[in-house]
Structures are given as C-alpha cells and as structure tokens.
Amino acid sequence: MPFRPIRPQGRTLSRADCERLDSEDSLAKYRALFDLPANLIYLDGNSLGAKPKATSTRVAHLLEREWGDGLVRSWNEAGWADAPRRVGDMIARFLGALEGEVIVADNTSVNLYKALMAALRYQGRRGVVLTDAGNFPTDLYMAEAVARQFGTGGVRRVPREALLDSLADDVSVLTVTQVDYKTAHMFDLADITAVARARGILVVWDLCHSAGAVPIDLSSSEVDLAVGCTYKFLNGGPGAPAFLYASHRILSHLSNPLPGWFGHERPFEFRQDYVPAHGVERFQSGTPGILGLTALETALGIWLSVDMNEIRRKSVALTELLIEIVETRFASLGIRLGSPRDPAVRGSHVALTHPQGYEISRALAERGVVIDSRPPDLMRFGITPLYTRWVDIYDAAEQLAGILESESYQHPKFRIRLGVP
Amino acid sequence: MPFRPIRPQGRTLSRADCERLDSEDSLAKYRALFDLPANLIYLDGNSLGAKPKATSTRVAHLLEREWGDGLVRSWNEAGWADAPRRVGDMIARFLGALEGEVIVADNTSVNLYKALMAALRYQGRRGVVLTDAGNFPTDLYMAEAVARQFGTGGVRRVPREALLDSLADDVSVLTVTQVDYKTAHMFDLADITAVARARGILVVWDLCHSAGAVPIDLSSSEVDLAVGCTYKFLNGGPGAPAFLYASHRILSHLSNPLPGWFGHERPFEFRQDYVPAHGVERFQSGTPGILGLTALETALGIWLSVDMNEIRRKSVALTELLIEIVETRFASLGIRLGSPRDPAVRGSHVALTHPQGYEISRALAERGVVIDSRPPDLMRFGITPLYTRWVDIYDAAEQLAGILESESYQHPKFRIRLGVP
Secondary structure (H helix, E strand, C coil), X not given: CCCCCCCHHHCCCXXXXXXXXXHHCCCHHHHHHEECCCCCEECCCCCCCCEEHHHHHHHHHHHHHHHHHCHHHHHHXXXXXXXXXXXXXXXXXXXXXXXXXXXXCCCHHHHHXXXXXXXXXXXXXXXXXXXXXXXXXXXXXXXXXXXXXXXCCCEEEECHHHCHHHCCCCEEEEEEECECCCCCEECCHHHHHHHHHHCCCEEEEECCCCCCCCCCCCCCCCCCEEXXXXXXXXXXXXXXXCEEEECCCCHHHCCCCCCCHHHECCXXXXXXXXXXXXXXXXXXXXXXXXXXXXXXXXXXXXXXCCCHHHHHHHHHHHHHHHHHHHHHHCHHHCCEECCCXXXXXXXXXXXXXXXXXXXXXXXXXXXXXXXXXXXXXXXXXECCCCCCXXXXXXXXXXXXXXXXXXXXXXXXXXXXXXXXX | CCCXXXXXXXXCCCHHXXXXXXXXXXXXXXXXXXXXXXXXEECCCCCCCCEEHHHHHHHHHHXXXXXXXXXXXXXXXXXXXXXXHHHHHHHHHHCCCCCCCEEECCCHHHHHHHHHHHHHHHHCCCCEXXXXXXXXXXXXXXXXXXXXXXXXXXXXXXXXXXXXXHCCXXXXXXXXXXXXXXXXXXXXXXXXXXXXXXXXXXXXXXXXXXXXXXXXXXXXXXXXXXXXXXXXXXXXXXCCCXXXXXXXXXXXXXXXXXXXXXXXXXXXXXXXXXXXXCCHHHHCCCCCCHHHHHHHHHHHHHHCCCCHHHHHHHHHHHHHHXXXXXXXXXXXXXXXXXXXXCHHHECCEEEEECCCHHHHHHHHHHCCEECEEXXXXXXXXXXXXXXXXXXXXHHHHHHXXXXXXXXXXXXXXXXXXXXXX
C-alpha cells in the first residue's frame, strides 16, 4: 500500500492539525468502545491491548448466568465446547482465512510447538529449521526444542535481512515472525511463502505483531501454517488464548504433537484411542479456558466491523508523524530510529533507540505516556489505530522532547529495573 | 481413614435425619460462599465446580482496575507475572507440597505432556510407559505421544487392578490417575510411589479427581511428579488453568519439553538462548492467562481455610448414604454400583451403572438433579462437600427411585445425545 503523507505544505503537523485530523478520522468512533484511563497516553497496545467496555458486561454474564446458573450444562447450552472453533472462525474472517482453518487454543508458545512439529512431520525429511536470529525468544526456544525432538539438522539462525537468501536445499521448515517485535520490520507473507515453497520449504508464520496491526490475507498469500497472539492489537485481555491457522490444503495431513482429548474426533465419547478431529479442531489439546475465550470473543466483535485498510492507513500515518517529529525536532538529542524508514516494510509500532532507552521509557511513564522498552536500548511506541489519536502521538513526542532536552531521565529513580513484558 | 457410618440404630437415614445432619455439619457454612441456582441439586461438581460468589467481584476488579486502568503496568503492579507461582504455592499448601513445587499453567493435557516427557528424559533409558488401560483419554493419548516422540518401548496398558503387579523391570515411567474418573477407585499415593521407586520407576500422578476431593500429602507420600485440574472440586471455573507439581528432590534435573519465554530464568531480558528458570517456573511455556488465574486464585482463597479431613469425612458419609439407599431401596430396579464398596479406596463420587444410564441422567436433569454420564452405562454422582448437603443426596435418590420405578427414562426425548463433558 502506497504511503500518502498528510502534511500541509510540507511542514510538520502542529497540534491543531492533529486535532483536526482526529475530528476527521473515520476510525475515531472506535475509541469510545474502550476503557482508557483519563490523562494517560497509551502507546503500548502492541504489548497489551486496551480493554473493550463490552468485556466487563459479557464476562459478568458468563460468570453469573453461564457458570453460576448453567453450571456444567453450559458446555452445550452456552456453546462453550464450540467456542475454540467459533472464535477461530471470527479470526479467520478478518485474516482472510477460510472457515475451519483457525482454532483458538493454548498460548502462542504451545501453538508454535504444535505448528513446528506438525510442519517437520509433514515434510518428513530431516532438514534444517531456519529462523531469524533476532526472532522473539519463545520462537527461538521452540525451534530448538522441536529440532532436538524431531532429530533434524538443527536450527540455523541467520540475520533477518539474510533470511530470503538462506532458503537453501537443506532447509525443511522456515519459521519467522512477520512483524519483528523489536524493529517492526515487516515481511511480505506472499513473497516469502512463494519463494520458500518453490524450494520445498514449509513456512510457519508468527503473526503476533501482525494480527490487528496490518492487513493480512492468508488465503491469497497461500500461507500454510501460522500462529498468533490475541492480547496485543486484538484486545483479548492479559494472556488471552492464542490462535493456530492451518491451510485446508494440508490440514488433513497434519498431526498435533500434543494430542489431547479436546482435539479428538469425538471427545465426549471418551474413547481410549486417539483419532484426530477432522478439521482444525485437531490442534486443540486440553479443556479450553472459557473465561479467556469469552473475553476474546467480545473483543473480536469490534474487529469484525473494522476495515483493515483504514487501520493500515492510519497506522502508517501515525508512525510517519512520530518519525517525522523525531527527525525534525530532536534527532540531535541522541535518539535514533530503530524501525525501517520505509512504511511499506514497517508494522504498527515505531522503535527508537537511545543508550538510556529504559530510563527514558520510565520517565515517560511518570509523565503519563506508557510505552515499553526492550534490551539493550530500544523504546517501542505502539500505534493501535482503534484508540490511538493523532494528538496522542503529538503529545507523546512533546513529552519525549522535554525529557531528552532536560535530561530528566538521568534521575537515579528511573534506573530501578522492573520486569515489564 | 476409617469410615464411621452415621446411622441411627442401623436403619437407613430418613430425610429428617438428613436435615439434622445438615444443621450439625461443620462444613455447612461454606455453601453460602457459592452461587447455586434455587431448586437445583447439583451433583456434578466433579466435572465443573460451582462458582464462588467472590469470583464475580474479583474478576470485575481485574477487568476494570487491573486491565482497564492499569493496562500493561499490571504485569508488575498487580502481580500478574507472579500469579502462576503465587497460585501454585496456594495449591502446594493444601496438597502438602512445599513452596516452589507447584506451578499453575496451561491445561492438564499439556502439563501431562510436559511431566511425562520430563520423566522419560530424567530416567534416561528407553523403557516402557505403563498406564491404566481405563485411564482418562487424554492421559492415554499423551502417553502414546511421548512414547512415540521419546522413542521408548511404547505404552503398556494394563487393567487398573493389575497395575501394581505390572511394575516390571522394563518399565521406565508409570502414569496413573489417583482417583479413576469413571469408578472413583482410589490408589494410595505413597504405596504405589514407594513400590515403583523400589523398582527404579518414576510415577507421574494425575490428581484431576483428587485435588479438593481427598486429603493429599505430596511430601510425605514422596511423590515426584503430578499434574491436576482446578475446575472440578477446586471451583476455578470452566477450563481453569491446571497445575504441575515437581518435587524439589528432582526438580533441578527436569527439563520442560515446551520451553517458552515465560519459563526462562529471566523472561524480561528477552534472551536469545534458553536457560530454564531455577524453580518450578521452568514448567511454564507461554504467557499465562490472567483471567483464568485470577478466578482460580479467588476460589483457592476458600480452600485454604478448609480442613481436608473434614471434607473427606463428609465425602465418605455422603457417598455411603447414596450407596446405602440404592442398595436397600432399589437395587432390584436394574441399577448396580460401579464404584468400590469400600470407602477407603473410593474417591468423592459414586458411579452407578444401568443399561440406560444416559437416559436416566437426562430424566434426572428434567427433575432438577444434575449428574453426568459416561459411556456406555455409567452415571456419576459427584459429592463436593463444600456445598453438597445431606438432603441433596436424599432428594436425588428419591428422584432416581421415582424415575426407575416409573421407567419414565424410556421416553424418546431422553435419547437425544448431547455432548456434555
């Protein structure tokens, strides 16, 4: 998608410009659907998305009526047993997948294990698992675990920029995160998938920083396997269950390395021998967590009405705005862009680097701007177009400038380490 | 624990006797802590436990204050990141384990996979995985999966009554459910563990139908590895997260086959190489589901004040009452006891068998008595002493007698199959 800068006569936007752009924003109406604390600029929805207002009422209903009154009967009567597939189909709709290709289950780490092991078994040969050396830690750990367990040629870690050139003949499976959790660098799903397939390599995509962040069309991109997270851009709630996508083209040939009773063809017949469910339900293992699924289903109700192209347009515009302010106003203050300059290969957050990135992020928090930091020197400013406003970016940049100019981040209190995910 | 029958002059109890026993019951006060529908006799708390009243308020607080206001900061400030260990320590307290031996994570199926694989790796040799042929399906499926993946001598399934005699030299790991999900037959943890250890066999216990049902002392029983469920007797909610126990004696030698970022020694440093957490935290994989953990923590707040010997005393008395009524009043109506007659080897539910057990369970539901059935002919009457009353058993038995005597279960409407877990 081409980027169209929104700048009056080439100058950087003023706060008044931002207010005007907010008033004209076709997505502005969505912000009212979320609970957001007053006087807080929240730019960490790429780590934990904001809470939809509707979630409280829906979860209270689950607790009081479905669990409290319905008790065990609600597995049928309230549709609990079908929730993993039903919510999966909602995710499928806005990721451009088909019905029956997505299941909601477990967390991303466990789903990565399932997808990677399924991919290796599908390939059959003992090749290398190729991955991005800077992939998210859990992706690296799981790649090592499956390679060891499957007895492949091990894991080959290469720099992200060398991935495409590393699709060698001895590679069996490539696993890569579409949007990098640090830099926000974005791969094209269709391109990589096509190049890999031409060489007989199966790709397991991690969509944690893509789902709800950038337009995705799994079908037209001919993706085979993917996993992703729902507590970031999708607003499912802290530790919300993850999803696993398997293309209908290969699904019936894939096996779940964690075969639990909920993935059985007939779970409620309690059979002693495992027969996988016909569809993507086979990628379930144990009993699904209904509280998490219900909160997620509520949040997805918002997403199904959203035009992902609108999301992308605003996301690009806001990341550009932040980058432009940094470049024009305080590039001299030791801050550098850690994300691609080209929005075409950038997801929905902006990474800025500074040797004291951690301290600066804590100084921002004290001023009511929530971002996060990643070792050693990265600050992430997440753009969640459903509730991030133009003025939020403008004001956050102002606060950042103030902190940098005054060097207030040098105060010892900002050095105390907190373990924020 | 010896069973003391509570029968006036050897006769079966009357309803008035039951009312008196309820009024004298030291556990009766707990019933008021749960939401239970009026006019419903709930004898399926062994499948899904009732909802604690406190859960609604606590989860609403989580949603509104911790997520809504606190947002990502609550991983630290509301203690989310520590919840798996903190809630695990609560479970440890009432299972007689030490602090740091229990983690709450994932579901039972996934934890079984972790524990079984860890056990096989610990053993090092390629022996047989021994299990009860009638074990819960997920336990059987996972045993097969790990045996295949580890390349052992496969899985040996023997009848439950033959398990102890099957602890042969070629067995590496025994996995067994302490209280059988169908019959409620109960093994002694210490006995089996000791016999197995003497033969070099490691035991992975499944405590799904034990935790909150019968007194457990993992330390004095010298149990090495166990998993269990929290949505049955413990009232954690539908699909509540499961637990994994690993003895401090061997914990540092155990590895998690699903090594995710939350089980890393320093998850928030996002390191590229996996180093397992020092303690039981290593058995975490991905990001924990905070909604489920919070509901569980609320329920455990009740359990920590409960004397498990009182629970057991009442559980035995109520199962005995039900069995006595069946034996004395309508044994001639085609119903048979599917549980051990000796309460010393019986858990906290009563299995009755009848060729039309499914239809009878549905006829009971129509009369306001919720039990469940298991193929082909089993009906399970669950006793949850925190909220099951003497009169509930008496009244349920009356309803059962009425259905059997009138053969009302023959009505075609009761034949429609529902997939109740």
